[in-house]
Amino acid sequence: MTESPLGQRAGREPAPTGVSGASLNGQAGAPGSPLGLHRVLEPAGVLPQAAWRLDARPAIWPDEVRITVERLNLDAASFRQLHEANDGHPDRIRTSVLEIVRTRGKMQNPVTGSGGMLTGVVDEIGPDSPLGLCAGDKIATLVSLSLTPLVITDALVRWDGRSEQVPCTGHAILFGRSIAARLPDDMTAELALSVMDVCGAPALTHRVVSARQGERPTVAIIGAAGKSGSLSAAAARRAGAATVVGVVPHDAEASILRAAKAGDGECGLVDHVVIADARDPVGVSSAIQRAAGGPADVTVVCVDVPGCEGGAILATAQGGTVIFFSMATSFTAAALGAEGVAADVTMLVGNGYVPGHAELAMDLIRTEPGVRGMFQRRITDHQE
Amino acid sequence: MTESPLGQRAGREPAPTGVSGASLNGQAGAPGSPLGLHRVLEPAGVLPQAAWRLDARPAIWPDEVRITVERLNLDAASFRQLHEANDGHPDRIRTSVLEIVRTRGKMQNPVTGSGGMLTGVVDEIGPDSPLGLCAGDKIATLVSLSLTPLVITDALVRWDGRSEQVPCTGHAILFGRSIAARLPDDMTAELALSVMDVCGAPALTHRVVSARQGERPTVAIIGAAGKSGSLSAAAARRAGAATVVGVVPHDAEASILRAAKAGDGECGLVDHVVIADARDPVGVSSAIQRAAGGPADVTVVCVDVPGCEGGAILATAQGGTVIFFSMATSFTAAALGAEGVAADVTMLVGNGYVPGHAELAMDLIRTEPGVRGMFQRRITDHQE
Numbered sequence: 001m002t003e004s005p006l007g008q009r010a011g012r013e014p015a016p017t018g019v020s021g022a023s024l025n026g027q028a029g030a031p032g033s034p035l036g037l038h039r040v041l042e043p044a045g046v047l048p049q050a051a052w053r054l055d056a057r058p059a060i061w062p063d064e065v066r067i068t069v070e071r072l073n074l075d076a077a078s079f080r081q082l083h084e085a086n087d088g089h090p091d092r093i094r095t096s097v098l099e100i101v102r103t104r105g106k107m108q109n110p111v112t113g114s115g116g117m118l119t120g121v122v123d124e125i126g127p128d129s130p131l132g133l134c135a136g137d138k139i140a141t142l143v144s145l146s147l148t149p150l151v152i153t154d155a156l157v158r159w160d161g162r163s164e165q166v167p168c169t170g171h172a173i174l175f176g177r178s179i180a181a182r183l184p185d186d187m188t189a190e191l192a193l194s195v196m197d198v199c200g201a202p203a204l205t206h207r208v209v210s211a212r213q214g215e216r217p218t219v220a221i222i223g224a225a226g227k228s229g230s231l232s233a234a235a236a237r238r239a240g241a242a243t244v245v246g247v248v249p250h251d252a253e254a255s256i257l258r259a260a261k262a263g264d265g266e267c268g269l270v271d272h273v274v275i276a277d278a279r280d281p282v283g284v285s286s287a288i289q290r291a292a293g294g295p296a297d298v299t300v301v302c303v304d305v306p307g308c309e310g311g312a313i314l315a316t317a318q319g320g321t322v323i324f325f326s327m328a329t330s331f332t333a334a335a336l337g338a339e340g341v342a343a344d345v346t347m348l349v350g351n352g353y354v355p356g357h358a359e360l361a362m363d364l365i366r367t368e369p370g371v372r373g374m375f376q377r378r379i380t381d382h383q384e
Numbered sequence: 385m386t387e388s389p390l391g392q393r394a395g396r397e398p399a400p401t402g403v404s405g406a407s408l409n410g411q412a413g414a415p416g417s418p419l420g421l422h423r424v425l426e427p428a429g430v431l432p433q434a435a436w437r438l439d440a441r442p443a444i445w446p447d448e449v450r451i452t453v454e455r456l457n458l459d460a461a462s463f464r465q466l467h468e469a470n471d472g473h474p475d476r477i478r479t480s481v482l483e484i485v486r487t488r489g490k491m492q493n494p495v496t497g498s499g500g501m502l503t504g505v506v507d508e509i510g511p512d513s514p515l516g517l518c519a520g521d522k523i524a525t526l527v528s529l530s531l532t533p534l535v536i537t538d539a540l541v542r543w544d545g546r547s548e549q550v551p552c553t554g555h556a557i558l559f560g561r562s563i564a565a566r567l568p569d570d571m572t573a574e575l576a577l578s579v580m581d582v583c584g585a586p587a588l589t590h591r592v593v594s595a596r597q598g599e600r601p602t603v604a605i606i607g608a609a610g611k612s613g614s615l616s617a618a619a620a621r622r623a624g625a626a627t628v629v630g631v632v633p634h635d636a637e638a639s640i641l642r643a644a645k646a647g648d649g650e651c652g653l654v655d656h657v658v659i660a661d662a663r664d665p666v667g668v669s670s671a672i673q674r675a676a677g678g679p680a681d682v683t684v685v686c687v688d689v690p691g692c693e694g695g696a697i698l699a700t701a702q703g704g705t706v707i708f709f710s711m712a713t714s715f716t717a718a719a720l721g722a723e724g725v726a727a728d729v730t731m732l733v734g735n736g737y738v739p740g741h742a743e744l745a746m747d748l749i750r751t752e753p754g755v756r757g758m759f760q761r762r763i764t765d766h767q768e
Contacts, residue, residue, distance in 0.1 A: 035698075035725055037666065047665050047694045049724040050717065113716040147724040179726050200723065281431050282421065310431045314419075324715070324733070331708070331715045331733060332497040333434065339584065339736030340433040340531040341419055342563050349708070349715060349731035352723030 032061030034130075034176030039149050041105070048147035048175075054105035056149035056173065063128040063176035067120040069152075072145065072166040073193050074116040076304045077327040078109035079164040085111070090161025097166070101152050108146035114327045115145030116164065118172055119183060119193050130176055138189065140196045141172070142179040142358060149173040165190060165379075181358040187365070190379055191372075194227060199361035201228035201325045202235035203354035205300050208321055209239035212297060216242035220288045220296035220315055222278050223303035224270055225253040225374065228325050230260070231361055232300050233270050234368045237262060241298075245291050246270035247284060249277060249303075256377070260370030269370040278303050281310035288315040301326050309333040318344045325350035416445030418514075418560030423533050425489070432559075433531035438489035440533035440557065447512040447560035451504040453536075456529065456550040457577050458500040460688045461711040462493035463548040469495070474545025481550070485536050492530035498711045499529030500548065502556055503567060503577050514560055522573065524580045525556070526563040526742060533557040549574060549763075565742040571749070574763055575756075578611060583745035585612035585709045586619035587738035589684050592705055593623035596681060600626035604672045604680035604699055606662050607687035608654055609637040609758060612709050614644070615745055616684050617654050618752045621646060625682075629675050630654035631668060633661060633687075640761070644754030653754040662687050665694035672699040685710050693717040700729045709734035 032038045036048040039055045048054055060066050074082070074097075086092035101107050108115050122137040133139065141148060154169035174180055183192045209219055219236040223229040224246025236244050246269070248254050260269040272291035276284040278301075289295055295317040301308050306328045313334070316322050322345055324334065334347050365372050416422045420432040423439045432438055444450050458466070458481075470476035485491050492499050506521040517523065525532060538553035558564055567576045593603055603620040607613040608630025620628050630653070632638050644653040656675035660668040662685075673679055679701040685692050690712045697718070700706050706729050708718065718731050749756050 035666075045664055045666070047698075047721065047724065049720050050665075050691070050694060113714070114720065143724050143726070144720050146720050177726055280429055281434075282419075282429070307434070310434060314431075327716055327719065329715045330497070331713045331718075332711055334715075334733045335711065335736060336433050336498065336528050336530050337431065338733075340431065340527050342527070342561055342737050343735070344737060344739055345735065347733035347735060349718045349722075349733060351727070351729065351731055352719060353726050353728060355728055 032063050032176065034063060036147065036175035039173065048106075049144065052104065054149045056105035056151045058151070058171050060124055060126050060173065062126040063130065064126045065122060065129050065131055065133055065174040066124045067118070067139065067141070067172045067174065068123045069118050069120040069150070069168050069170045069172050071119045071189065071193060072107060072116060072168050073118065073197050074107070074164040074166060075114045075197070075327065076164065077112045078114045078116060080304065081109055081111050093161040094156050094159060098152060098156060101150055106145060106148055106150050112327060113146065115148070117141050117145060117193065117197050118148070118168075119189050120172065123171065128176070131174060131178065131180060133180060138183040139180045140183055140193050141174065142181055142196060142199070142353070144352070165193075179353065184362060191365070191375055192362070194375055194379060195231070195361050195365050196358050198228035198231060199357040200352035200354055201300070201302060201350060202231040202364060203357035203360050204323060204348070204350060205232040205298070206235040206239045206360060207354060208323060208348070209236045209241050209298055213240035215297065216240070217297035218243040218245065218292045218294065220245045220247060220292070220299045221270065222247045222284065222299065222301050222308060222312060224248060225257045226302055227375065227378070229300070229302035230269065230371045230374050231364055232302060234263070234364045234371050235360065236298070236300070238364070243272070243292050244270040245272045245274060245288050245296065247274050247276055247278065247288065250275060256374060260374060262370060263368045269368070278311055279305065279307040281314050284311035285314035296320060298323070301329065304328050306330065307333070310337045313338050313343050313345055314341065316343070316345045321346040321348065323348045323350055416447050416560065418447060420531065420559035423557065431531070432490075433528065436488065438533045440489035440535045442535070442555050444508060444510050444557065446510040447514065448510045449506060449513050449515055449517055449558040450508045451502070451523065451525070451556045451558065452507045453502050453504040453534070453552050453554045453556050455503045455573065455577060456491060456500060456552050457502065457581050458491070458548040458550060459498045459581070459711065460548060461496045462498045462500060464688065465493055465495050477545040478540050478543060482536060482540060485534055490529060490532055490534050496711060497530065499532070501525050501529060501577065501581050502532070502552075503573050504556065507555065512560070515558060515562065515564060517564060522567040523564045524567055524577050525558065526565055526580060526583070526737070528736065549577075563737065568746060575749070575759055576746070578759055578763060579615070579745050579749050580742050582612035582615060583741040584736035584738055585684070585686060585734060586615040586748060587741035587744050588707060588732070588734060589616040589682070590619040590623045590744060591738060592682055592707060592732070593620045593625050597624035599681065600624070601681035602627040602629065602676045602678065604629045604631060604676070604683045605654065606631045606668065606683065606685050606692060606696060608632060608657075609641045610686055611759065611762070613684070613686035614653065614755045614758045615748055616686060618647070618748045618755050619744065620682070620684070622748070627656070627676050628654040629656045629658060629672050629680065631658050631660055631662065631672065634659060640758060644758060646754060647752045653752070662695055663689065663691040665698050668695035669698035680704060682707070685713065688712050690714065691717070694721045697722050697727050697729055698725065700727070702728045705730040705732065707732045707734055
């Protein structure tokens with residue numbers, strides 16, 4: 001898979017096939033780059049994620065897939081920034097999103113750099129697409145909107161501008177090396193999208209905790225009542241965590257988390273719920289250590305606010321691991337923060353892609369009613 | 385070690401002992417926080433690294449050590465920023481550094497967030513210091529200047545403002561949980577400081593490559609002719625790398641790297657030298673794969689320029705590891721970059737602290753004349 005983008009570098013401007021399979025520019029059959037390099041307009045030579053502007057025209061290259069978009073799910077950090085920059089005015093937030101997509105050819109927040117994901121229906125499949133999709137499939141994209149060519153055609157008239165779930169009409173393009181998952185039949189598209197949006201977190205948490213399984217590790221989840229946090233807590237338990245500590249910012253989230261049962265109905269989703277400000281290093285690490293009787297072996301950061309690096313590091317045992325999933329993480333603060341307190345901790349950049357991540361998250365949401373309840377409540381709250 | 389900061393939280397304003405051991409405020413003997421929380425002036429409650437301003441007064445708390453400073457070594461990203469912001473004017477750069485230290489009580493570049501390190505002589509040791517130092521020891525601090533209380537008293541008159549090595553008179557404070565290393569007798573302080581400044585990189589590279597030893601891994605070092613890069617290349621070889629690829633930006637560095645021999649004098653420090661722009665993802669990954677005959681199992685990023693995340697990810701095999709040591713790394717670009725190309729790679733935030741890091745780096749510099757030569761040349765170039 002790593003070979004193909006290189007072999008195709010000579011063909012940096014391959015030809016799209018037409019919307020109905022006809023060639024647009026007479027070079028029908030020239031392969032696109034599986035990485036989507038042929039869609040990058042500026043600056044030249046960068047990957048689509050780093051590009052300022054993409055070519056989002058609907059005609060597809062032979063290994064591409066065009067999706068009729070039904071819904072966008074903006075990532076939490078991006079929506080928060082848009083909300084704050086526009087003083088919460090729905091009309092201004094809507095205008096901002098439309099303007100970003102119009103000028104950039106993708107929904108990548110220029111301040112946070114982040115995107116989100118989308119659901120839709122497969123419209124046309126290039127003859128060389130390796131994704132295994134069929135026309136008419138209802139899917140969610142598992143690559144970020146920050147690199148997905150996108151055109152919005154309905155001016156977002158159905159979106160109230162009040163939540164990150166954006167009903168939307170338009171089209172999007174998947175590359176050869178993109179990832180998409182069929183939406184399951186046993187839940188709403190809204191719930192499935194909401195789960196798949198964060199499915200990298202439980203998958204990586206599961207992998208890291210599994211690797212320490214014999215040690216009966218203590219796992220701390222900072223932001224455990226959130227989407228990625230609740231799924232990661234369930235994944236940690238399934239991977240063999242002996243103790244799971246859930247950190248939340250206030251009483252309301254603590255009540256929700258305490259009420260959430262684990263899949264077996266016997267115990268809670270987490271063993272200990274602690275209330276602490278994740279930005280207060282001594283406060284949060286002290287609270288975790290009091291609850292668990294010692295530092296965490298694995299600490300998972302799932303809260304999208306800046307300044308949580310120090311607390312996560314201090315809460316973690318020497319030889320332990322911190323997984324940063326928050327897009328508000330500062331690389332420098334993490335690197336220097338650990339050095340500054342002589343903390344021998346492994347710090348992972350939360351990669352949104354782990355093989356099998358969508359399947360694991362879907363399985364967790366089906367078997368963990370506590371987690372499903374928290375997701376459902378979040379969706380219902382937005383509709384009220 | 386993780387227990388002590390918490391137990392002492394109640395004593396947030398312990399008393400310093402006087403410069404000559406006398407109490408300054410009548411609370412002699414009250415312990416300081418080993419994390420240095422008692423030195424944080426604003427904002428309250430954060431760790432010294434995150435603080436805007438520290439109390440850098442010379443009187444020490446019982447577990448602190450005061451150092452008479454001889455030399456600062458600004459980190460590369462910080463010096464580059466200062467150089468660019470001041471159009472390279474030495475006087476303006478000097479004024480900037482003095483102003484930062486005067487207002488913040490530490491040398492932390494407000495733009496990059498980074499610091500550097502220092503050398504000096506142990507002046508006074510608190511009775512409860514756990515660091516094992518003796519008065520008169522010549523040492524280097526291995527915690528960042530970004531959290532070290534510092535006062536400069538000579539207006540930096542001996543610094544030409546042209547390199548990150550800053551001759552300096554003043555004092556600095558080490559906390560209970562700081563790290564310092566005695567300077568060796570068999571090399572200049574300048575060389576030792578220059579090595580210790582980056583000693584986390586070879587130590588973590590060694591650990592990661594050792595863990596894959598049986599697989600005869602391919603290791604790519606991006607920025608292999610630099611300080612952390614050349615040490616990491618030597619560490620990778622020692623840890624069992626089968627093939628080491630060194631990436632450099634231009635011919636001049638390529639010549640230097642090609643001329644560097646490995647410790648045994650038999651082969652080169654690296655097996656393949658490739659010239660590529662680390663910010664060009666397809667270019668750099670293609671060059672590495674051509675040289676090594678396939679992707680790298682471990683890729684180490686040691687160049688302090690933004691935009692190197694995509695190339696490092698693309699150059700790395702599925703299941704491989706990328707270690708980011710550059711302070712110019714963007715967390716978001718790394719996280720979304722990997723997801724965007726469906727790269728199942730483990731991404732590590734380069735932690736500057738790994739137990740035994742100074743010893744390993746010193747051993748490498750003594751036994752690898754090729755690496756030592758590159759360090760020596762860098763120091764000589766700065767003196768010309």
